[in-house]
Amino acid sequence: MDLGRQGIAASRAGMEVVGRNISNASDPDYTRQEIFFENPLQGGVRTWTVRSQVDAFIESRLASENQNQGRLEVERRLMGEVSSVFGTTESGLSTSMADFFAAVSGLSSSPESNESRANLLYQADALVGEFQREAGTLRSLSSEIGKEMGTTLERANQIARDIAKLNVSIGGSAAADGATGQLIDQRTALVKQLGGLIDVNSFEDGNGNVTVFVGGGVPLVEGANAYTLELAPAQGFDPYAGVQVTTPGGTKNDITSRISGGEIGGLMRIRDQVMGPAMDDLDRVAAALVQKFNQVHAQGYGLDGSTGQDFFDPLTASVVGAGSNTGGADVSAAILDPTALTLDDYEVVFTSAGQFDVLNATQGTTVSTGNAYTSGMTLDVDGVRLTLSDATGGPQAGDRYLVSTVRDQSLNIAAALTDPNAVAAASTAAGVPGDNANALALSDIDGTKLLDGGTLTLSEKVSRVGAQVGLEQQSVEQAYAAQSYIMEGLNSRRAEVSSVSLDEEAAKLIQFQNVFQASARLIRLSDELLQTIINMVQ
Amino acid sequence: MPTRVPDLMLKDTALLGIARGSVDIAKLNAQISSGKRIQSPADDAIGYARAKDLRTVLTATDQYAANIDRADERLSVSETSLASMEDVLARAKEIALEQANPTYDAGQRAVLADGVQQLIDEMVALGNTQLEGRYVFAGFQSDAPPYDAAGTYSGDSGVRNVEIGDGVQVAENITGDQFLGGAGGGVDVFQVLTNLRDALTANDVTAVSATIDPMDTAAQQVTQARMTVGFRMSKLETHRNVLDEVKFQTQELLSNTEDVDLTQAVSDLVQRRNTLDVARATLAQILGTGSIMQYLA
Numbered sequence: 001m002d003l004g005r006q007g008i009a010a011s012r013a014g015m016e017v018v019g020r021n022i023s024n025a026s027d028p029d030y031t032r033q034e035i036f037f038e039n040p041l042q043g044g045v046r047t048w049t050v051r052s053q054v055d056a057f058i059e060s061r062l063a064s065e066n067q068n069q070g071r072l073e074v075e076r077r078l079m080g081e082v083s084s085v086f087g088t089t090e091s092g093l094s095t096s097m098a099d100f101f102a103a104v105s106g107l108s109s110s111p112e113s114n115e116s117r118a119n120l121l122y123q124a125d126a127l128v129g130e131f132q133r134e135a136g137t138l139r140s141l142s143s144e145i146g147k148e149m150g151t152t153l154e155r156a157n158q159i160a161r162d163i164a165k166l167n168v169s170i171g172g173s174a175a176a177d178g179a180t181g182q183l184i185d186q187r188t189a190l191v192k193q194l195g196g197l198i199d200v201n202s203f204e205d206g207n208g209n210v211t212v213f214v215g216g217g218v219p220l221v222e223g224a225n226a227y228t229l230e231l232a233p234a235q236g237f238d239p240y241a242g243v244q245v246t247t248p249g250g251t252k253n254d255i256t257s258r259i260s261g262g263e264i265g266g267l268m269r270i271r272d273q274v275m276g277p278a279m280d281d282l283d284r285v286a287a288a289l290v291q292k293f294n295q296v297h298a299q300g301y302g303l304d305g306s307t308g309q310d311f312f313d314p315l316t317a318s319v320v321g322a323g324s325n326t327g328g329a330d331v332s333a334a335i336l337d338p339t340a341l342t343l344d345d346y347e348v349v350f351t352s353a354g355q356f357d358v359l360n361a362t363q364g365t366t367v368s369t370g371n372a373y374t375s376g377m378t379l380d381v382d383g384v385r386l387t388l389s390d391a392t393g394g395p396q397a398g399d400r401y402l403v404s405t406v407r408d409q410s411l412n413i414a415a416a417l418t419d420p421n422a423v424a425a426a427s428t429a430a431g432v433p434g435d436n437a438n439a440l441a442l443s444d445i446d447g448t449k450l451l452d453g454g455t456l457t458l459s460e461k462v463s464r465v466g467a468q469v470g471l472e473q474q475s476v477e478q479a480y481a482a483q484s485y486i487m488e489g490l491n492s493r494r495a496e497v498s499s500v501s502l503d504e505e506a507a508k509l510i511q512f513q514n515v516f517q518a519s520a521r522l523i524r525l526s527d528e529l530l531q532t533i534i535n536m537v538q
Numbered sequence: 539m540p541t542r543v544p545d546l547m548l549k550d551t552a553l554l555g556i557a558r559g560s561v562d563i564a565k566l567n568a569q570i571s572s573g574k575r576i577q578s579p580a581d582d583a584i585g586y587a588r589a590k591d592l593r594t595v596l597t598a599t600d601q602y603a604a605n606i607d608r609a610d611e612r613l614s615v616s617e618t619s620l621a622s623m624e625d626v627l628a629r630a631k632e633i634a635l636e637q638a639n640p641t642y643d644a645g646q647r648a649v650l651a652d653g654v655q656q657l658i659d660e661m662v663a664l665g666n667t668q669l670e671g672r673y674v675f676a677g678f679q680s681d682a683p684p685y686d687a688a689g690t691y692s693g694d695s696g697v698r699n700v701e702i703g704d705g706v707q708v709a710e711n712i713t714g715d716q717f718l719g720g721a722g723g724g725v726d727v728f729q730v731l732t733n734l735r736d737a738l739t740a741n742d743v744t745a746v747s748a749t750i751d752p753m754d755t756a757a758q759q760v761t762q763a764r765m766t767v768g769f770r771m772s773k774l775e776t777h778r779n780v781l782d783e784v785k786f787q788t789q790e791l792l793s794n795t796e797d798v799d800l801t802q803a804v805s806d807l808v809q810r811r812n813t814l815d816v817a818r819a820t821l822a823q824i825l826g827t828g829s830i831m832q833y834l835a
Contacts, residue, residue: 028546083579089589089796098594102601109605109700112672112680426678428696434672434680434711436698443701446598459594467587470579477580488554492547499544502829510834 001526007519014512018505025500029189032500052181055497062490063192067261070196072480074266079473085137086466094462096130101446108439117420124415135410138279145271153229156197163190164226167209198262215255234323237402281465282410288450300424300438313414315405322400328393331401340383346403350395552821559814566807575798585795592792599785605700609710613771616674619667620764627757638747651738658731675714689728691715702777717763727756
C-alpha cells in the first residue's frame with residue numbers, strides 16, 4: 001500500500017510539472033522543466049527532482065550575442081537617421097554646393113546682370129541653409145543620444161535592482177526546484193536583457209547568487225546589492241557624456257572607454273565615431289569655403305564701388321576647456337588675420353601652473369613649448385591671438401584648452417552680403433560693370449583642392465563625407481542582417497533544448513495519469529486483499 | 539537536424555521568414571515605384587556618392603552650356619554689327635574713289651560730304667550696339683554707350699573671358715578701341731571718315747585721294763575683327779558639342795548607377811511574393827494544427 005501511495009505522490013508531482021510547462025509554453029524565456037525519479041534499492045519511488053532543461057553553452061552565447069544585437073539595433077536605427085541628414089542623390093549639401101558654384105559661374109558670364117547677382121545671393125542663402133540644416137540636425141541628434149543614454153541607463157539600473165532582488169528571493173538554494181526554477185529563468189532573462197543594454201558578464205556563485213560585472217570587471221550587482229549606472233561628465237573637449245558606476249559609498253568609476261556593446265555601446269559609437277567626424281568634416285568644409293571665398297571676394301569690386309568686403313560672415317575663433325580641467329584660468333582667442341589661418345586646431349596644454357605648451361592638434365606638431373604664463377598675457381599663433389588670464393583661479397598642470405577657427409562653422413556660417421550690387425565680380429577698379437575677372441577667380445575656388453592637405457576640393461570633400469556615412473550605414477545593415485541570423489540560430493537551438501513541446505507534455509500527462517490510476521488501483525487491490533485476510537480471520 | 543521541435547520554435551521560424559519576406563517586398567516596391575535602385579546610402583554607399591558626384595557634374599555642365607549660349611548671343615550680335623560696319627566702310631570707300639576724280643564740282647562734293655556724315659552717324663550707332671542694355675564693344679564699361687557723336691571712345695580695353703568648361707575660357711567680346719580706334723597699330727576709323735567728310739566739304743581732291751589707303755586699312759581692321767569673332771563662335775560651337783557629349787555620357791552613367799533594372803526588380807518581386815504566400819500558408823497550417831492535446835478526450 002505504501003508503494004501505491006508513493007506512486008500517487010510521484011505522479012501528482014509529475015503532473016504539476018507538466019501543468020507548469022503547459023501554462024508557460026508561450027513564454028520564450030521559460031525553460032521547460034523535467035522531473036526525474038530516484039528509485040531506492042528496496043523498490044518504490046522514494047524521491048524526485050525537478051530540473052530546468054538548460055544548455056549552459058547556448059545560454060552564455062545568447063547573453064553575449066544579445067549585446068551585439070542590442071548594439072546593432074540601435075546603430076541601425078541611428079544610421080538611418082544620420083544618413084537621411086545627407087539627403088537623397090538629388091538633394092543635400094553637394095547639390096546646394098553645385099548650385100552655388102554654378103551661380104558663381106553664371107555671375108562671371110554676366111556680371112552686369114542684376115539677376116545673376118541676385119541669383120548668387122539666393123544660392124548662397126540656400127547653401128548656408130543646407131549647411132545649417134545638416135549641422136543642426138546632427139547636433140540635435142547627438143543631444144538626443146545623450147538623453148537616450150540617460151533613459152537607457154535608468155532601465156539598466158531597474159534591471160540590476162531586479163536581479164539583486166531575485167538573488168535574495170532565490171536565496172541560498174542552489175538546487176533548482178519547481179517554482180525556484182522559474183525565478184532563475186526570470187533572472188537569466190534579466191541578465192540577458194541587461195546585456196542588450198550594456199556590456200555585462202556574469203557568473204553564478206556556489207550560493208546561487210548571480211554577480212554581474214559591467215564594462216569588463218566593474219561590479220554592478222553583487223548578491224543583494226545593485227550599484228548605480230549614471231552619465232559621467234565629459235572628459236575631453238566635446239560635451240559628450242560617458243558612463244560611470246556609483247557604489248553606495250559614492251565612489252565613481254568611469255567605464256566609458258570599456259563600453260562597446262549593448263544599446264549604450266551603439267549609442268556612443270555612432271555619436272563618437274560616425275557623427276563626430278561627420279560634424280567635424282562639415283565644419284572644415286564650411287570654414288575653408290568661408291576663408292577662401294571671403295579672401296578672393298575682398299580683393300574685388302562691387303557695382304557700387306565697394307571693395308574689401310566679406311561675402312560670408314567672417315570666421316571666429318573659439319576656445320573650449322577640457323572637461324577634466326581642474327584650474328580656473330580663462331583662455332580666449334581672436335582672429336588677427338583671416339588669410340593667415342591654417343584652419344588647424346591648436347591645443348594649449350599647461351605643463352605646470354606657470355608654464356604651457358602650444359600644440360597643433362590637427363598636424364600633431366608642437367608650435368612652442370615652455371611658454372611662461374602670466375595672467376593677461378597674449379600669444380599670437382598663425383593669425384590667431386590667444387589671451388590667457390586668471391578667472392576663477394589660475395591654471396593647473398594638465399589643463400588643456402582647444403583653440404579652433406573651424407569648430408561649429410557649419411552651424412554658424414551665414415551670408416554677409418545682402419545687396420546684389422556689392423557682389424565683387426570686378427577686379428580692376430570700381431565702376432566697371434562688365435569686368436568679370438574676380439568672378440572668374442571666385443569660380444576657380446570650386447576646382448581648388450583646399451581640404452585634406454590639398455588633396456580634395458570642397459565638393460569632393462562633401463561627397464566624401466556622405467559616402468563615409470553611407471558606407472558605415474551599409475556595414476551596420478549587413479552586420480545587423482548577419483546578427484539576426486545568428487540570433488535566430490541560437491534562439492532555435494535554445495528552443496530545441498529548453499522550450500516546451502505540447503506533444504511531449506501531452507504524452508507525459510497520459511503517462512502520469514496512467515501511473516496515478518494504476519497506483520490507485522494498487523491501493524484498492526491491497527485494501528481488498530487486506531479485507532479478504534481480515535474476513536478470513538473472522 | 540534538431541532532435542526536438544517545440545511549438546514556439548516552429549512559429550518563430552515561420553514568422554521570421556514572413557518578416558524578412560515583407561521587408562524585401564517593401565524595398566522592391568519602393569525601387570519600382572521610384573525607378574531608383576538607391577533609396578538610401580545603405581543600399582549602395584559607393585553608388586550613392588557616385589550619383590551625387592555625377593549630378594554635380596551635370597549641374598556644372600548645364601551652367602557651362604548656359605554660359606556658352608550667352609557668349610554666343612553676344613558674339614553673334616557683334617558679328618552682325620561688324621558685317622554692317624563693313625558695308626558702311628565699303629560705301630565710304632566708293633565715295634572716296636569716285637570723288638578722287640577731279641570731274642566733280644564743289645556742289646556735288648558738299649552733298650556727298652553730307653552723305654559721309656550719315657555714314658559716320660551709322661558707324662557710331664553700330665559702335666554703340668547693345669544686347670539686353672549692355673554695350674558689346676565697350677569693354678568692361680558696358681553700361682554706357684562707348685561712342686559719342688564724334689566717334690570718341692569712352693569704353694576701355696577690358697576683355698571678358700567666360701568659362702565654357704573646366705579650365706576652358708573664351709573671350710566673348712572685342713573692344714572698339716582695338717578694331718575701330720586702331721590701338722596697338724592701325725588707323726582710327728572715325729578719323730579716316732571724318733577726314734573724308736572734311737576733304738569733301740573743302741572740295742580738296744588731293745585730301746580725298748589721301749583717304750583711300752587708310753580706308754582700306756580701316757576695312758581690313760573691321761574684317762579682321764569679324765574673323766576673330768567668327769573663330770570664337772566656332773570654338774563655342776565645338777565646345778557645345780563636347781558638352782552635349784559629356785552630358786549624355788554623364789546621364790548614361792548616372793542611369794547605370796542609380797536606376798533600377800525594372801525587369802529584374804519586377805521578377806524579383808513576383809518571386810518574393812510567391813515565397814511569402816507559401817510562408818503564410820505554412821504558418822496558418824502550423825498554428826491550426828495544434829498538438830496531440832486536442833485528440834485527448
